Amino acid sequence: MGKVLAVSNQKGGVGKTTTSVNLASSLSYLGKKVLLVDVDHQANATTYMGINRSNLEYTVADIFTQTAPIESVIQSVESVKVDMIPARFELVNIERRLLEDDDMEYVLANALKKVRHKYDFIIIDCPPSLGIITMNALVAADGILIPVQCEFLALDGLTQLLNTIRVIQKKQKYQQRKLTIEGVLLTMLDTRSNIGYEVINEVKTYFKEKVFQTIIPRNVKVAVAPSYGLPVTEYSPKSKGAISYRKLAREVVFNNDQ
Template identity: 50%
Template sequence: MGKVISIANQKGGVGKTTTSVNLAASLAFYNKRVLLIDFDAQGSATTSLGINRSQLKGNLYDALMGDKNLEEVMLSIPVLDKYHMHMVPATIDLAGIDMKLIGLDDHVYILDKLIRKVKDSYDYVLIDCAPALGISTLNALYASDSVLIPIQCQFLAIDGLTQLLNTVRVVQKNLKINHRELTIEGVLLTMLDKRTKAGWAIVNEVKEYFQEGVFKTFITSNVAAQVAPTYGVPILTYAPKSSAASLYKSLAKELIENNENKH
C-alpha cells in the first residue's frame, strides 16, 4: 500500500513545488512507483513538468467534482530514459475549489476517497499543496499519512508555522477517530546559502525547534534547480550530474530509509 505525503506550508516561496517535483522524480529514480498530485490552482508543478495546461483533456478539478476518476486524468512523466512517474495535473479551474468542496458531503475527505482507489498501485503519492490553509489543503492532509514541511533558510522561517502545526494537530485528532494517523514526515530546509552566517543560524533555529524531525539533507540555493522548470523537466533530467540532483536523490534515499526502517 502506498504512502501518501502532503508537501505543505502556507507560506509561499519556500520551495514546495520544487521539492514535490524533484522528490517525486528522485523516488522514481530509486525504482519507486510514484504519483504526484498538483493541488495548486497556479499549476506550477504541472508546468514545471512541461505539461501544456490548455491542451489537457482532464485535470484534478474534474476528479474532485466527480466528472472523472484519477486514472482518467493521470499523465506519465519521463524522468530519465528508464524511469517514469505519474502525475495528476492542475489548472486554474482549481481557483474556486474551496467554495465548491465546502458544499459537498464529507468535504474534507473528497481527495482521500479518490486516492484510496489508486494508492495500492504506488509506493509513494506526493501532494503539492497550495500556499494556504483552506479546504483544499485540509483535503490533502486528511488524505495523507504524513506531511513534509519545507522551510526556507531565511529570516522569519518559523514564523507562521504555528498555524500549520495547529491545523495538523486538528487533523491528527480527527483522524484518530477513524483509527488513522497523520505524522510529520519531516522538516526540509531549503534555499540554504552556505556562505552566510544568517543561513546557518536559521538551520540551527529550526533544528532546535524540531529536533530529530529535520531531514539530514539540506537543499542549498542552486541555479540548475531554478532553471530546470523552464525546460519542463525535473532536475534529474535537466542536469543529472549537478549538486541539486545529488541533493534531491539524497533526500529521496533518506525518506525511503526512514520509512523502510519503520517496518
C-alpha cells in the same frame, strides 16, 4: 500500499513545488512507483513536469467535483517515469464549491484510495494556504513534509500549520491512519551567508530529529530546470541541487523501510 506525503507550508515560495517534483523524480529513479498530485491552482508542479496545460482533458479539479474517475485524470510523465495528476487555473473556483459539501475534506482521500495500491509513494504538492484544498491533501496524507526556507522569519506561521495538523489528527481519531510529520526540509541554503546557518540551528532546536539530514542548497540549476519542463534531477543530474534531492529521496526511503 502507497505512502501519501503532502508537501505543505502555507508560506509562499519556500520550495514546496521544487521539492515535490524532484522528490517524485528521485524516488522513481530509485525504482519506486510514484504518483505526483498537483492541488495548487497555480499549477506549477504541472508546468515544472513539462505538461502542456492547454491539452488536458481532465485535471485534479475533476476529482474534486467528481466529474471524472481518478484513473482518467492520471497522466504519465515519460521523461521521469512518474505518474501525475495535473492541475489548472480552474481549481481556483473549486474551493467555494467544496465548502457547500458536507464531506468536503475527504474528497481527495476517497479518490486516492482507489489507486494507492498501485504506488509506493504519492506526493501531493500543496498551495501556499491552509484552505479546504490543503485540508483535503492533509486528510489524505500519512505524512507531511514541510519545506522551510533558510531565510529570515523561516519559522513564522508554522504554529498555524502545526495547529492544523493537530486538528486533523483529532478528526482521524477513529481511523487506522494518522497524519504525522514526515520531516522538515531546509531549503535554499545560501552557504555564503550566516543567516542560513542561524535558521538551521533554530529549526533543529524546534523540530529536533524531525529535521531531514539532507539540506537543499540554493542552486541556479534548480531555478532554471522548470523552464525546460524538467526536474533538476533530469535537467542537470550532477548539479548540487540534483544530488541533494536524490539524497533526500534515499532518506525518505530509508525512513519508511524501518
